[in-house]
Amino acid sequence: MKQRPWLFLLPALLLVSLSAFIPLITVINYSQLTILPGTEPYFAGLENFVAILEDEAFQGALGRQILFSFLVLITEIPLGLGLAICMPKEGPWVGVCLVLLGIPLLIPWNVVGIIWRVFTRSDIGVLPAFFDWFGYSYSISSSTFDAWWTVLVMDIWHWTPLVVLICYAGIQAIPKEYYMAAKIDRASPWKTFRYVTLPNLRGVLIIAVLLRLMDSFKIYAEPFVLTGGGPGSSTTFLSTYTSRMAIGGFEMGRGAATSLIYFFIVILFSFVIYIVMLNLGQGAGGDQ
Amino acid sequence: MGIRVENLHKSFGTEKVLDGINLEIPDRSFFSVVAPTGAGKTTLLRILAGIEPADAGTVYYDGQDMTDVAVQTRSVGMVYQKFINYPSLTVRENLASPLQVSDQNHSQEEIERRVQETAEMLQIDHILDNLPEEVSGGEAQRTAISRALIKEPDYLFMDEPLANLDYKLREGLRSDFERLFSEQDTTVVYATPQAGDALAMSTHIGFLHDGNIIQAAPRDEMYFRPRHLPVAEFLGEPPMNVLPATFNEDNTGRYFELDDGTHLEAGSLSALSPGTEYLLGFRPQDMTLTENGAGTTIHPELSFVETVGSTSTLHMHFQGKEIYALNEDPVHRKTGSAIPFALDPEKFYVYDSESGDLVAAGEQIPSFSQQHSPFDG
Structure with missing residues (x-):
């Protein structure tokens, strides 16, 4: 009879193993093999991993990925938090703001890519025409810089609302008494933010940062549609690299190994950031 | 300040x-x-x-x-x-x-x-x-x-x-x-x-x-x-008991008549008009357990007893209302039994049944000189 709790967990366990665990094992298996079309797979050991880690294209993609995720976090988190603070806290405008913020989140990734692709087309696009006024020749297909910041702005446009919504919910949950107490203490707006809003939002911010970190690491469809990873490989991120390796290059073994490396990088980064944020601001009161 | x-x-x-x-x-x-x-x-x-x-x-x-x-x-x-x-x-x-x-x-x-x-x-x-x-x-x-x-x-x-x-x-x-x-x-x-x-x-x-x-x-x-009345009913633990009662005076004396016909002596309470219904208040502390059913006695029905140390709070039903009594000694009575309590009219509070304002208060209650007191005469 002691085993009974397990019975209740069984369906969920089955589902999780089918949807996640078994594929993961399969990928681990593939990563050890060299699979070429038309031949029997043969055991390759860690060869695939070594080859990928030594691949300059992979190193480039990883570097771009880290830079991209870093830029995403340092823009979207403060921007989202700022917007959440500025949002009305009650009244009819709350609904309007929430709907407006929700719209980008409702659009599928590839559609977002297509929308921005139309924006940036050299013949009918808004952006090239706009920059033309200022005498700047904007071209997403030939300028690495233009391609980069366009992908970044697209991601900010698409995902900052999520950060806003998370932070807004967190702010609404802070008891008003904290602000009254700060007011009676004559705390300045900055100090109120620093010692009331920020510490009370810590848990919420950890969630927002982790979600955005993991999601930005997984970015695929938007740059794929918008730039196709170019010009050159300047907007090729880890996901693009992986899919090219596995599907485009017919190297399933390498693709599987890339996926695993990719997987561990995401876990590692998330873990480090989580630990850092958990300890951040604990007892940090000395700098007032 | x-x-x-x-x-x-x-x-x-x-x-x-x-x-x-x-x-x-x-x-x-x-x-x-x-x-x-x-x-x-x-x-x-x-x-x-x-x-x-x-x-x-x-x-x-x-x-x-x-x-x-x-x-x-x-x-x-x-x-x-x-x-x-x-x-x-x-x-x-x-x-x-x-x-x-x-x-x-x-x-x-x-x-x-x-x-x-x-x-x-x-x-x-x-x-x-x-x-x-x-x-x-x-x-x-x-x-x-x-x-x-x-x-x-x-x-x-x-x-x-x-x-x-x-x-x-x-x-x-x-x-x-x-x-x-x-x-x-x-x-x-x-x-x-x-x-x-x-x-x-x-x-x-x-x-x-x-x-x-x-x-x-x-x-x-x-x-x-x-x-x-709201103050009386709120300030006090347990709260003051309040019963509707009609004031009357005849050759047997001055008394309150409760809904069930019980007569309670009115003592020296003044400023009451005969035939009028009032709300009669008395504190749980001022109810005395008694054995002989003399004069000013009511017989509420016991619901349960809450005893803290030696003090008992009796929760009782009387004329469809919940009333409380405090007793210094532990009380051991059967639930549902009618318990006789003597009430002291000199510790009554009498409230107007319409407005809920205090009309009269018993002489035994400590008094306070107040310039706007409505029961000053």
């Missing part, structure tokens, strides 16, 4: 929360605003402190109109039901924070001395280096109270500060309050739905009912001379 309130109004949407409040809070008093939950105590306190504006009306501190004085520049402290401390600062830093931002430049040594003093006064000096989330609820609330007290404010507002604490901590803080505020030069306004808290700590009590302070007076006067 008292507070005077004139004709204060406040509505939220269509709901009138405060409807023309007039109130005088004496200097250095411990003034409890008592009312059931949701009656507007918090709103009243916030307006008095200056955190929230009133729709109409004026608040005076020490005779000075405070309407345009921002809360930041007032000498006030506030303690809330929730334990409000800066979460990322230690208890020590929390205590120091009101001093660090104040206009008077306090030296570092002075801040440290006052933090230490205040912490010792509220017995939290052993947790000064902890974060608020690491200390118990009682300690967190002591920290919040210290934060309010360290500025030595002229006015301290406390909004149900004991509500989120368990019984033992409540008792501890309650006695702390009595000790603390008898020594301080602070006028304390204390909101609570607990009649017991108010009666234990206050020097003065005001009762908030339907958006008005319907009675405000020194504590004992509030208890012994509740001028309106």
